[in-house]
Amino acid sequence: MLNEEKLQQLALKLFEIDAFKFGDFKMKVGINSPVYFDLRVIVSHPDVMDTLTDLLNEFIADKKLSQAGGHLCGVPYTALPLATLVSIKGNKPMLIRRKEAKKYGTKKLIEGKFNADDTCLIIEDVVTSGSSILETVEDLRSEGLVVTDAIVVVDREQGGAKNTEERGVRMHSLYTLSYLLKVLLEAKRIEESTVKAVAKYIEACQIRSDGSFMHGNGTKVVNELTRVGMTFEARADLAKCPLAKDLFKLIATKKTTLCLAADLATSEEILNIAEAAGPYICILKTHVDIVSDFSEQFVRSLQSLAKKHNFLLLEDRKFADIGNTVAQQYGGGLYRIAEWADLVTVHSLPGQGILKGLKATISDKPATLRGVFLLAEMSTQGALTDEKYATATMKIATEMESDFVAGIVCQGKDVVTSPGLLQLTPGVKLEEGVDTLGQLYDSPERVVKERGADICVVGRGILNSKTPSEMARVYRDRLWEAYLERVSGDKNGSEKNG
Ligand SMILES: O=c1ccn([C@@H]2O[C@H](COP(=O)(O)O)[C@@H](O)[C@H]2O)c(=O)[nH]1
Numbered sequence: 001m002l003n004e005e006k007l008q009q010l011a012l013k014l015f016e017i018d019a020f021k022f023g024d025f026k027m028k029v030g031i032n033s034p035v036y037f038d039l040r041v042i043v044s045h046p047d048v049m050d051t052l053t054d055l056l057n058e059f060i061a062d063k064k065l066s067q068a069g070g071h072l073c074g075v076p077y078t079a080l081p082l083a084t085l086v087s088i089k090g091n092k093p094m095l096i097r098r099k100e101a102k103k104y105g106t107k108k109l110i111e112g113k114f115n116a117d118d119t120c121l122i123i124e125d126v127v128t129s130g131s132s133i134l135e136t137v138e139d140l141r142s143e144g145l146v147v148t149d150a151i152v153v154v155d156r157e158q159g160g161a162k163n164t165e166e167r168g169v170r171m172h173s174l175y176t177l178s179y180l181l182k183v184l185l186e187a188k189r190i191e192e193s194t195v196k197a198v199a200k201y202i203e204a205c206q207i208r209s210d211g212s213f214m215h216g217n218g219t220k221v222v223n224e225l226t227r228v229g230m231t232f233e234a235r236a237d238l239a240k241c242p243l244a245k246d247l248f249k250l251i252a253t254k255k256t257t258l259c260l261a262a263d264l265a266t267s268e269e270i271l272n273i274a275e276a277a278g279p280y281i282c283i284l285k286t287h288v289d290i291v292s293d294f295s296e297q298f299v300r301s302l303q304s305l306a307k308k309h310n311f312l313l314l315e316d317r318k319f320a321d322i323g324n325t326v327a328q329q330y331g332g333g334l335y336r337i338a339e340w341a342d343l344v345t346v347h348s349l350p351g352q353g354i355l356k357g358l359k360a361t362i363s364d365k366p367a368t369l370r371g372v373f374l375l376a377e378m379s380t381q382g383a384l385t386d387e388k389y390a391t392a393t394m395k396i397a398t399e400m401e402s403d404f405v406a407g408i409v410c411q412g413k414d415v416v417t418s419p420g421l422l423q424l425t426p427g428v429k430l431e432e433g434v435d436t437l438g439q440l441y442d443s444p445e446r447v448v449k450e451r452g453a454d455i456c457v458v459g460r461g462i463l464n465s466k467t468p469s470e471m472a473r474v475y476r477d478r479l480w481e482a483y484l485e486r487v488s489g490d491k492n493g494s495e496k497n498g
Pocket of ligand 1: 428
């Protein structure tokens with residue numbers, strides 16, 4: 001019998017290293033899925049590879065699939081390193097299937113030494129319809145090998161087992177998606193609503209052996225885990241960055257998504273606006289290099305107002321240099337930003353090194369929660385941030401230092417695909433339009449419902465008002481109302497699952 005505790009620990013570890021995640025993912029089969037597996041990441045975690053290999057070998061022995069003289073073959077390419085380790089640790093000979101036969105030399109489809117009628121056990125990482133397993137089976141069988149069984153790490157339970165069975169291959173899965181959901185729920189890593197949404201989706205979306213979809217009971221395939229359709233409470237569970245988790249909760253309890261851009265020239269003006277607008281905001285955003293009388297005392301006063309009114313401090317520094325330089329800019333200089341700003345903004349332009357540099361600055365203060373917002377798009381006319389740039393930024397946010405990235409600064413609803421990340425959107429004003437220097441503005445309702453903003457940045461819309469405190473309340477109310485309409489799928493808002 002497999003060690004249940006080891007299985008559960010590995011399931012939690014796989015979730016932790018992003019080998020699977022929940023959200024809204026475009027699948028190659030053309031529909032969106034609320035769960036996404038990418039077991040390619042495990043090669044960067046030798047401890048995970050090691051444990052998984054041991055479990056697979058135990059599983060093979062348990063299922064009595066270890067025939068004498070039998071071979072192993074991993075489905076190319078993700079399962080190849082796994083099959084190699086299982087072969088070495090379990091002392092079973094391996095075969096390699098080429099995806100295309102060599103155009104020169106032996107033109108072999110299958111590499112390795114075997115005889116016709118030898119048996120071969122398939123190893124695969126994740127199975128949806130089972131088509132990749134069946135392609136490999138076909139090639140092995142065409143060389144005379146006997147294939148009757150396949151071992152898979154995860155079965156998404158969308159028809160793979162039935163489809164392979166129809167072609168004479170029994171599928172044995174170490175994990176089913178339902179089992180993974182159960183383990184995560186019990187460990188309080190996800191909410192009941194996530195489990196229900198995924199289960200509903202899987203039931204409604206089964207794939208036949210010919211690749212066509214079969215929607216259970218004729219129901220429409222709906223992904224309820226789209227970021228813009230989910231509540232902040234539910235999304236808190238999916239955040240990988242601890243500070244983002246806290247921010248989601250702060251927003252949900254304080255009922256505000258307003259970030260005030262305190263672009264003012266003196267510390268007194270900033271402290272006054274922080275006191276006046278404090279009850280209505282979730283974040284106060286600064287540009288400290290604007291402040292003419294910056295001092296440590298100013299920072300301490302700002303921090304105590306943040307505590308009093310329960311908001312976070314975001315320094316909109318827009319770091320954009322190499323890792324070594326930003327590390328010094330973040331921790332040192334006149335402003336010592338890392339010491340007081342909960343959050344900072346960062347350009348993704350230099351690549352992942354910038355996150356590593358910033359993170360290195362706070363690595364000696366593990367108890368201090370810090371996070372960043374990565375800039376994917378800007379709010380100005382003629383901004384050079386195009387779709388490709390935004391997509392690449394999102395990739396950095398989800399694949400690198402994800403415990404440090406709280407969200408994305410962007411303008412459009414389709415950039416932030418992961419519900420665990422927050423969309424921060426500047427360019428918000430009651431009157432839509434453009435300023436004399438190309439800053440573009442949209443109304444609170446449009447920014448939230450059509451552009452998918454979670455947190456909205458408002459500067460001059462509040463600062464230039466005769467009654468900034470009252471105006472902050474107006475923005476807070478309109479933004480919150482728009483958010484409520486968005487998650488309830490109100491007809492006046494955008495489509496809930498659009
Ligand atoms: O794309 C971006 C990124 C950041 N900002 C900042 O937001 C505020 C907007 O102030 P308003 O007075 O509401 O225009 C400001 O601090 C910018 O530096 C942005 O506008 N666009």
